[in-house]
Amino acid sequence: MNTEIFQELLRAKKYKAVRSILEVMNAVDIASLLAELEDKELVLAFRLIPKDKAADVFAEMSGQMQAQLVAVFTERELRDILDDLYMDDTVDLLEDMPANLVTRILENVSREKRDQINILLNYPEDSAGSIMTTEYVDLRRDSTVAQAMSHIKRTGIHKETIYTCYVLEARRLVGIVSAKDLMTTDDDVPIEELMETEIISVSTHTDQEEVARLFSKYDLLAVPVLDAEERMVGIVTVDDAIDVVVDEATEDISIMAAISPTEAPYFENSVITTWKSRIPWLMLLMVSATFTGVIINNFESALAACIALTGFIPMLMDTAGNSGSQASVTLIRAMSLGEVEFKDIFRVIWKECRVAALCAVSLACVNFVKIWLVDRMLLHNTDITILVDFVVCVSLAVTILLAKVVGCSLPMLAKKCGFDPAVMASPFITTIVDALSLLVYFAFAKSLLGIG
Amino acid sequence: MNTEIFQELLRAKKYKAVRSILEVMNAVDIASLLAELEDKELVLAFRLIPKDKAADVFAEMSGQMQAQLVAVFTERELRDILDDLYMDDTVDLLEDMPANLVTRILENVSREKRDQINILLNYPEDSAGSIMTTEYVDLRRDSTVAQAMSHIKRTGIHKETIYTCYVLEARRLVGIVSAKDLMTTDDDVPIEELMETEIISVSTHTDQEEVARLFSKYDLLAVPVLDAEERMVGIVTVDDAIDVVVDEATEDISIMAAISPTEAPYFENSVITTWKSRIPWLMLLMVSATFTGVIINNFESALAACIALTGFIPMLMDTAGNSGSQASVTLIRAMSLGEVEFKDIFRVIWKECRVAALCAVSLACVNFVKIWLVDRMLLHNTDITILVDFVVCVSLAVTILLAKVVGCSLPMLAKKCGFDPAVMASPFITTIVDALSLLVYFAFAKSLLGIG
Numbered sequence: 001m002n003t004e005i006f007q008e009l010l011r012a013k014k015y016k017a018v019r020s021i022l023e024v025m026n027a028v029d030i031a032s033l034l035a036e037l038e039d040k041e042l043v044l045a046f047r048l049i050p051k052d053k054a055a056d057v058f059a060e061m062s063g064q065m066q067a068q069l070v071a072v073f074t075e076r077e078l079r080d081i082l083d084d085l086y087m088d089d090t091v092d093l094l095e096d097m098p099a100n101l102v103t104r105i106l107e108n109v110s111r112e113k114r115d116q117i118n119i120l121l122n123y124p125e126d127s128a129g130s131i132m133t134t135e136y137v138d139l140r141r142d143s144t145v146a147q148a149m150s151h152i153k154r155t156g157i158h159k160e161t162i163y164t165c166y167v168l169e170a171r172r173l174v175g176i177v178s179a180k181d182l183m184t185t186d187d188d189v190p191i192e193e194l195m196e197t198e199i200i201s202v203s204t205h206t207d208q209e210e211v212a213r214l215f216s217k218y219d220l221l222a223v224p225v226l227d228a229e230e231r232m233v234g235i236v237t238v239d240d241a242i243d244v245v246v247d248e249a250t251e252d253i254s255i256m257a258a259i260s261p262t263e264a265p266y267f268e269n270s271v272i273t274t275w276k277s278r279i280p281w282l283m284l285l286m287v288s289a290t291f292t293g294v295i296i297n298n299f300e301s302a303l304a305a306c307i308a309l310t311g312f313i314p315m316l317m318d319t320a321g322n323s324g325s326q327a328s329v330t331l332i333r334a335m336s337l338g339e340v341e342f343k344d345i346f347r348v349i350w351k352e353c354r355v356a357a358l359c360a361v362s363l364a365c366v367n368f369v370k371i372w373l374v375d376r377m378l379l380h381n382t383d384i385t386i387l388v389d390f391v392v393c394v395s396l397a398v399t400i401l402l403a404k405v406v407g408c409s410l411p412m413l414a415k416k417c418g419f420d421p422a423v424m425a426s427p428f429i430t431t432i433v434d435a436l437s438l439l440v441y442f443a444f445a446k447s448l449l450g451i452g
Numbered sequence: 453m454n455t456e457i458f459q460e461l462l463r464a465k466k467y468k469a470v471r472s473i474l475e476v477m478n479a480v481d482i483a484s485l486l487a488e489l490e491d492k493e494l495v496l497a498f499r500l501i502p503k504d505k506a507a508d509v510f511a512e513m514s515g516q517m518q519a520q521l522v523a524v525f526t527e528r529e530l531r532d533i534l535d536d537l538y539m540d541d542t543v544d545l546l547e548d549m550p551a552n553l554v555t556r557i558l559e560n561v562s563r564e565k566r567d568q569i570n571i572l573l574n575y576p577e578d579s580a581g582s583i584m585t586t587e588y589v590d591l592r593r594d595s596t597v598a599q600a601m602s603h604i605k606r607t608g609i610h611k612e613t614i615y616t617c618y619v620l621e622a623r624r625l626v627g628i629v630s631a632k633d634l635m636t637t638d639d640d641v642p643i644e645e646l647m648e649t650e651i652i653s654v655s656t657h658t659d660q661e662e663v664a665r666l667f668s669k670y671d672l673l674a675v676p677v678l679d680a681e682e683r684m685v686g687i688v689t690v691d692d693a694i695d696v697v698v699d700e701a702t703e704d705i706s707i708m709a710a711i712s713p714t715e716a717p718y719f720e721n722s723v724i725t726t727w728k729s730r731i732p733w734l735m736l737l738m739v740s741a742t743f744t745g746v747i748i749n750n751f752e753s754a755l756a757a758c759i760a761l762t763g764f765i766p767m768l769m770d771t772a773g774n775s776g777s778q779a780s781v782t783l784i785r786a787m788s789l790g791e792v793e794f795k796d797i798f799r800v801i802w803k804e805c806r807v808a809a810l811c812a813v814s815l816a817c818v819n820f821v822k823i824w825l826v827d828r829m830l831l832h833n834t835d836i837t838i839l840v841d842f843v844v845c846v847s848l849a850v851t852i853l854l855a856k857v858v859g860c861s862l863p864m865l866a867k868k869c870g871f872d873p874a875v876m877a878s879p880f881i882t883t884i885v886d887a888l889s890l891l892v893y894f895a896f897a898k899s900l901l902g903i904g
Contacts, residue, residue, distance in 0.1 A: 024650050028670050149635065157636045163615050163673075179631055183601065184609045198476050216698055218480050219691035221615075221673070238690050239671035242697060246668055249701035250785055256705070257781035257877075258774055266786040267796075271803060275810040278778050285774055286815055289767035290826060296763040297833060303762060310755060310762060311748040314769060314886055315741035322710055322737055322879045326730050329709035333702055334718040344719075351723060358727040363738055374742060381749060425709075427774050434766055 003036040010041055019048050027056035035065060043072050055084030062268075063096030070101045078108045086160045087113075088133040088240070091120045128211050129204030131244070132225045132234035137165040139191050141174060146187035148177070161237050164222045167195050171231040173224055175199070201226050204233060208244045213338055215241040252336055256329060256425035258285065285427055292434045299442040305451040308383035311375075312392045313438070315367075320399040320437040321430035323359060327352050327407030328429045332421045335411065342416045348408050356404035360397035368393045391444045398444075399437040406432060455488040462493055467500055474501050483512035495524050507536030514720075515548030522553045531560045538612045539565075540585040540692070543572045580663050581656035583696070584677045584686035589617040591643050593626060598639035600629070613689050616674045619647050623683040625676055627651070653678050656685060660696045665790055667693040704788055708781060708877035710737065737879050744886050751894040757903040760835035763827075764844045765890070767819075772851040772889040773882035775811060779804050779859030780881045784873045787863065794868045800860050808856035812849035820845045843896045850896075851889040858884060 009017050022030060022045075030049065034042055034057070046069055049057055058066065058081050070078065082090065082105065090109070094102055094117065106114055116134055123129025137159055139148050148165065156162040165182070167175035175195030185194055201224045202211050214223055215238055223241075225234045247263070254261040258281035262269050269277070296303070296313075303310050331348065334340040340348060368389055376384045407429050411421035445451060461469050474482060474497075482501065486494055486509070498521055501509055510518065510533050522530065534542065534557065542561070546554055546569065558566055568586055575581025589611055591600050600617065608614040617634070619627035627647030637646055653676045654663050666675055667690055675693075677686045703713040710733035714721050721729070748755070748765075755762050783800065786792040792800060820841055828836045859881050863873035897903065 026650055026652070026670065153636050156632065162632050162635065179635065180608065180614050183614060183631065183635075184605050198478055200478070216691075216694045218478065221690070238673070238694070239668075242668045242690075242694055245694060245697050245701075246789070249697075249705075250789070253701075253705060253708070253781060253785050256708075257777050259778050259782065265789070265791040266782065267791070267799070267803075271806045271810065274803070274807045278775075278807065279811055279814055282771060282774055282778075282811060282815060283818060286767060286771045286819060287822060289770050290822070292766035292770075293763040293827065294831065296766070297760070297831075300759050300762070304756065304759065307752050307756065308749070310752070311745040313765065314744035314748070314890075315738060317766060317769070318741050318744075318879075318882060318886065319734060319738045321882070322734055323730075325709050325879070326711050326734075329705060330711065330718065333705050337698070337702070337717070339717040339719070347719070351719070351726070354723045355726045355730065358723065359731055359734060362731055363734055366735060367738060370739060370742070375745065379746065379749075427770075427777070430770060430773070434770065438766075 003033060006033060006045075007037065007041065010037075010045060015048055018045065019050070022049050022053070027053055028060050030057045031060035031065075035062065039068060042068065047077075051080070055081050059085060059089040059092075063093075066093055067097055067101055070097070070104065075108060078104070082109050082113075086133050087116060087120065087135055087234075088131060088160075091117060091130075094121065123204055126208045127204060128202045128206040128208060128223075128225045128236055129234075131208055131211075131240050132204075132236045133160050134234045135159045136222070136224075136235045137162050138168045138232075139165050139177060141167050141169065141190075141192040141195065143191045144187065145182055145185050145189050145191070145194065148182055148191055149187075152179075152182075161222050161235070164220075164235070166224055166232060166235075167191055168232060173199060173201065173226065173230075173232045176224070199224065202236070203228070209248050209336070211236055212241045212244040212248065216245070248336070252332065252422045255420060255422035256332065258282070258425075258427040281427065285431055288431050289434070292431075292438055295435060295438045295442070299438075299445075302442060302445055302449075302451045306383065306388065306445070306449060308381060308388055309391075309441075309445055311381075312371075313441070316392070316396060316399060316437045316441055317430075317434045319363065319396060320403045320433045323356070323400045324403035324407035324429040324433040325425060327356075327404045328411050328425050331408050331411045332425055335415060335421055340412075342412055345409065345412050348412065349405060352404045352408040353401070356401045359404070360400040363400060364393040364397040367396055387449060391441075391448050394448075395437070395441040395444045398440050399433070402436050402440070403429070403433045406436070455485060458485060458497075459489065459493065462489075462497060470497065471500050471502070474505070479505055479508035480512050482509045483517075487514065487517060491520060494520065499529075503532070507533050511537060511541040511545075515545075518545055519549055519553055522549070522556060527560060530556065534561050534565075538585050539568060539572065539587055539686075540583060540612075543569060543582075546573065575656055578660045579656060580654045580658040580660060580675075580677045580688055581686075583660055583663075583692050584656075584688045585612050586686045587611045588674070588676075588687045589614050590620045590684075591617050591629060593619050593621065593642075593644040593647065595643045596639065597634055597637050597641050597643070597646065600634055600643055601639075604631075604634075613674050613687070616672075616687070618676055618684060618687075619643055620684060625651060625653065625678065625682075625684045628676070651676065654688070655680070661700050661788070663688055664693045664696040664700065668697070700788070704784065704874045707872060707874035708784065710734070710877075710879040733879065737883055740883050741886070744883075744890055747887060747890045747894070751890075751897075754894060754897050754901075754903045758835065758840065758897070758901060760833060760840055761843075761893075761897055763833075764823075765893070768844070768848060768851060768889050768893055769882075769886045771815065771848060772855040772885045775808070775852045776855035776859035776881040776885040777877060779808075779856045780863050780877050783860050784863045784877055787867060787873055792864075794864055797861065797864050800864065801857060804856045804860040805853070808853045811856070812852040815852060816845040816849040819848055839901060843893075843900050846900075847889070847893040847896045850892050851885070854888050854892070855881070855885045858888070 034045055037045055137152055137156060152162055163179040165177045166173055175197050176199055177191060177195045181194050200214060200218055204225055204227050222235045222237045224232055227233045251261040260277040262277050371389045375381050411424040414424045415421040486497055489497060589604055589608060604614055615631040617629045618625055627649050628651055629643060629647045633646050652666060652670055656677055656679050674687045674689045676684055677688060679685045706713040712729040714729050823841045827833050863876040866876045867873040
């Protein structure tokens with residue numbers, strides 16, 4: 001739908017046309033269309049959305065748009081929307097809302113729902129409890145398929161998913177039945193015979209990343225959430241799991257590039273927010289580069305004695321940095337996918353050492369020839385002797401080995417100590433490896449060239 | 453299940469116990485259990501898996517394990533497995549198999565299935581066609597809900613998902629009905645009244661990343677795939693979409709760290725494979741550092757005139773590199789999530805310029821004070837005059853501005869030219885920004901300090 005045409009219709013008060021457009025569009029697209037409108041038009045357009053779709057559209061809107069609408073809603077409108085919202089969406093709504101609107105919302109939900117909301121709001125951020133919904137289909141083990149189907153027909157319409165049904169006994173989960181099983185089994189078969197009793201479940205405090213991993217490992221559509229007493233309290237659905245996978249990857253990528261993660265899309269963050277997410281790391285890394293400066297200054301005399309050495313500093317530092325960040329980023333991702341754990345650290349280091357040895361030998365050989373042919377012969381840098389060339393290449397090889405070992409072990413140690421391993425990616429590793437590579441370089445220069 | 457206990461039971465020929473264990477475990481866990489066994493045990497254990505689960509377990513195994521089993525299967529066993537495999541899993545199986553086993557497999561599927569396999573194998577890698585399955589539930593618009601339900605009961609058991617049903621007319625998709633709608637609607641309602649006609653679909657050639665984005669945007673469980681003539685040829689299911697999201701994020705992260713992506717988990721890649729995935733980029737970046745070397749050599753005399761200048765080179769290069777990679781990584785991710793497109797390039801540059809200005813001013817000011825207090829006063833580096841300090845900080849500020857602009861625009865230009873924007877992440881940007889920062893530094897040093 002073209003926003004301009006839609007706006008024109010709205011301004012020309014062609015409400016019938018607007019309503020028929022909104023009738024055929026899906027909730028997600030309506031929400032993005034509404035995001036383009038001005039404040040007053042937004043309220044007007046929202047009121048023209050068919051009743052059965054309004055809550056879905058509302059759930060898809062940004063927190064800012066939701067707040068705008070809640071502020072102008074009549075009590076009646078607010079109550080209608082809140083009645084139709086799923087529990088998890090209601091909780092999301094409250095998390096982003098200014099305090100006065102939170103009060104308004106809580107006044108307009110039933111007491112039972114308010115109690116549930118309060119419980120959900122208290123689960124730790126990023127836990128299964130904080131993303132679950134409390135509406136699911138529960139069945140009794142002594143029902144038949146036909147009874148279960150008629151139970152679903154009566155109650156299912158208000159549940160976020162009806163495709164996995166949960167067999168409860170005294171609030172404890174005893175089995176799982178899929179809608180597929182119900183639909184392809186004869187009416188008189190008891191649920192007890194049909195249900196799966198090997199159940200994959202999570203606890204309310206399970207980290208959402210772990211929950212998402214279960215979805216991708218076991219191809220689930222929903223996973224039951226149990227409380228500390230093993231009672232079933234809700235489900236996480238696959239659409240939320242996909243969002244978690246996407247968000248966690250974005251968060252890891254940001255942190256790896258030395259950016260504090262923000263949740264909003266690129267253009268929705270203000271310049272100040274973006275600056276705030278980037279400056280602390282830049283500042284920290286800049287100040288920590290003082291060490292590399294100190295190392296260079298300590299070897300001033302060596303550099304003065306053989307000016308050619310300075311020219312190779314960037315190449316050495318960059319190659320070391322790249323080698324280190326290859327190892328660290330590989331390990332960070334492998335840990336986040338659950339492929340590698342801390343107990344594997346020696347296996348990892350051993351593997352990285354062998355990879356590093358291959359990289360070191362190949363890069364050092366190519367570099368030796370390159371320096372001789374290009375830098376000395378082609379660019380006529382007569383400062384470069386065979387010995388200087390040798391010093392550069394040996395330093396390169398040793399540095400690569402160190403970089404890979406530091407690069408693979410730091411993220412694993414970080415995780416062991418309870419930090420986010422993604423912090424130990426390129427920028428951080430680069431700073432450490434820079435200092436290491438200079439120390440190695442100057443040590444070889446001093447001993448082999450006899451200077452400094 | 454403990455692998456050792458399982459192995460012991462197997463060796464003690466307690467097949468009844470083994471079978472009853474396999475009966476209660478789910479397919480994914482059985483596959484990982486089997487991965488720990490030796491070759492002969494694997495074949496034996498696989499034959500003990502209950503018939504109705506064997507194909508599911510087979511689909512979850514690694515290509516290597518599958519090849520091992522296919523090589524020893526009787527014709528009968530092979531045919532049984534192939535009959536029960538979903539189309540998309542059969543195609544995955546063939547893609548990783550040695551040629552002689554491919555022939556064996558193709559000889560043991562029905563002619564009809566073989567034709568379908570050939571079509572699926574011909575879709576471009578990473579397209580919707582290559583990950584779709586051809587088994588889905590099709591309904592007629594003139595059926596009633598009751599007729600549809602009985603159709604599903606008869607045929608649904610062999611379909612990968614029955615939760616989204618497709619209403620076809622002359623092989624063209626005219627509507628979609630969810631199983632939820634069927635289960636919560638009265639028996640005599642015609643499908644035509646129930647079906648959704650605003651359909652989200654993809655073509656066989658749509659990129660899998662784009663397909664996965666639709667799943668997360670519209671919270672879908674399956675998406676229909678249409679061919680060039682708009683006929684329905686298959687569906688992509690949500691479990692495959694999650695795998696795509698995970699794989700694409702891993703691929704992006706690898707490329708951003710200058711690693712050619714590999715599909716296998718960390719430990720499954722041999723040392724040589726890992727080396728091969730890392731060395732080309734290290735080599736390229738190392739050789740391209742020749743430029744920075746040349747720049748430094750050209751300013752040898754300036755560096756000799758003011759030795760203190762050399763010590764700030766790493767800080768300048770690192771800060772510029774970090775600033776640039778923050779911008780590039782942010783934009784690469786935003787493009788991959790569909791938040792930013794090429795047409796936004798000027799808006800992006802304008803935003804990055806403002807962020808860069810804030811970063812440049814704050815970093816330069818802090819650095820100015822830090823150099824004076826720490827490097828000059830604390831570390832007694834008397835080479836550092838106020839003018840040198842000024843040159844360093846002005847260079848820093850200008851470099852940050854350049855780095856952010858280069859960092860945000862290169863990935864966008866790369867995408868416009870048909871390259872993967874992830875290539876333009878940290879390592880690549882760092883190499884370019886290194887050269888830029890040195891040029892800026894020496895230009896300021898020459899003009900303000902009057903040296904070189």
